Amino acid sequence: MNITDAEFKVMDAVWRAGPLSADELIAEVQSQTPWGEATVKTLINRLLKKGAIRSERIDGRHRYQAALEKEAFAMAESESLLERLFGGQVSPLVAQLASNRTLSQQDREKLKAIIATFDDE
Incomplete structure (x- = not known):
């Protein structure tokens, strides 16, 4: 939408x-x-x-x-952005964001934890 x-x-x-x-x-x-x-x-x-x-x-x-849940909207917008700007690739998106701002230690730990959940699959 x-x-x-x-x-x-x-x-x-x-x-x-x-x-x-x-x-x-x-x-x-x-x-x-x-x-x-x-x-x-x-x-x-x-x-x-x-x-x-x-x-x-x-x-x-x-x-x-x-009638539209915020989470569903955020997911659709995120997917659209990812497809349009990065060809559906997540790593260039993260690299782009990280290159333009300093990631805090907490942000880096959260990203590592997210990646670890995919390693467990």
Whole structure:
């Protein structure tokens, strides 16, 4: 599912704080962006049409919640990035990231532990 950067800000608010009424969702997004109410409502409607969020009527009010799980979205985005930029190869991605920032000892230990789990298979 293609989610724009702007739509992602609404999704992030729903993932963090949902389910939310329209007013609550608008306020949550506006606390993180300079957008007006109309802009946020437009983004909400786009996400509803895409099926990324859904609306339920609870206590007479519409409440919005994620229909797309954050983990599933992150996996799809990661796979897409990996394919587009690195031909599906993980090691060049890690090398690229590591060459542009210093990996802490904790990061290196976590990476080694991840690799070790694959060695056990």
